[in-house]
Amino acid sequence: MYTFQxxxxxxxxxxxxxxxxxxxxxxxxxxxxxLTGRILFFPAGDRGILVVSNVxxxxxxxxxxxxxxxxxxxxxxxxxxxxxxxxxxxxxTHYNPTxxxxxxxxxxxxxxxxxxxxxxxxxxxxxxLKLTEILGKSVIIHRNPDDFTTQPAGNSGAKIxxxxxxxxxxxx
Numbered sequence: 001m002y003t004f005q006x007x008x009x010x011x012x013x014x015x016x017x018x019x020x021x022x023x024x025x026x027x028x029x030x031x032x033x034x035l036t037g038r039i040l041f042f043p044a045g046d047r048g049i050l051v052v053s054n055v056x057x058x059x060x061x062x063x064x065x066x067x068x069x070x071x072x073x074x075x076x077x078x079x080x081x082x083x084x085x086x087x088x089x090x091x092x093t094h095y096n097p098t099x100x101x102x103x104x105x106x107x108x109x110x111x112x113x114x115x116x117x118x119x120x121x122x123x124x125x126x127x128x129l130k131l132t133e134i135l136g137k138s139v140i141i142h143r144n145p146d147d148f149t150t151q152p153a154g155n156s157g158a159k160i161x162x163x164x165x166x167x168x169x170x171x172x
Contacts, residue, residue: 018042021131024139024163026055027080029087034118035059035161039139040168041131048127049134051109055141058118059160068114069145071156074107074129078136080162088159091138093152095129103148107137111145139163 020040028035037055044050053072060068075091082089095107102108106128112120144157 020052020168022135022165023168024165026139026141026161026163028057028161029159032057032059032160035141037120037161037163039163039165041134041165043131044125048125049129049131051122051124051126053112053120053122055112055114055121055161056117056119058112058114058120058141059143060114060116060118062116067145068116070112070114070120070160071142071144071146071154072109072112073105073140073142073146073153073156074109074134074165075138075140076107078138078164080138080164082159086159088138088140088162091140091159091162095134095137097133102151102154103146108146108154112141134165135167137165139165 020042022041024039026037034057036057040052042050058070074095076095077090077092079090080088094105096105110124114120140159141161142156143160146154146156148154
C-alpha cells in the first residue's frame with residue numbers, strides 16, 4: 001500500500017526518469033504571437049496520466065488584482081486552424097467521449113495560473129484519459145478562466161493558443 005509521501009515520490013520519479021509519451025507544442029493565435037509552450041503527457045501506471053504544462057507569453061495585465069487564470073482543455077480534433085473570428089475553430093469541442101456535462105468531460109483540465117510575467121507551469125494527474133486516445137487531439141488555452149458550470153465549455157472565452165498532441169520523440 002502506498003502512503004501519500006511514497007506516491008509523491010513515484011510521480012517525481014516518473015517526471016525525472018521517464019520520457020513523455022506524447023507532447024503538444026503550443027502556439028498562440030495571431031493576436032498572441034509571444035504565447036508558446038509545451039504540454040507533456042507521461043504514463044503514470046494504473047493511476048492515469050501526468051500532464052505537465054509549461055507555457056509562457058500568457059496575456060496578463062499589470063493590475064495585481066487581475067485573475068491571470070486561463071482555461072485549458074483537450075479538444076476533439078487535432079487541428080489548430082480556423083477562421084479570423086475563431087482561429088482554432090477546427091479543433092472542435094472539448095473531448096467528451098462519454099457525453100458528460102462540463103466540467104466532467106474527459107478533456108477538461110485544471111486551469112493555468114500565470115505569474116505577473118505570463119508564465120505558467122503545472123502538473124496534474126488524471127485518469128479520465130488514456131495516452132493512446134489523446135494522440136491526434138489538440139490542447140487549447142482559452143483567454144478566460146473556466147467557471148466549471150456554464151455549458152458546454154465553462155464560459156472560458158476565446159481560444160488564444162493551440163497545439164496538436166503527437167507521439168513524443170526521444171530528442172525533444
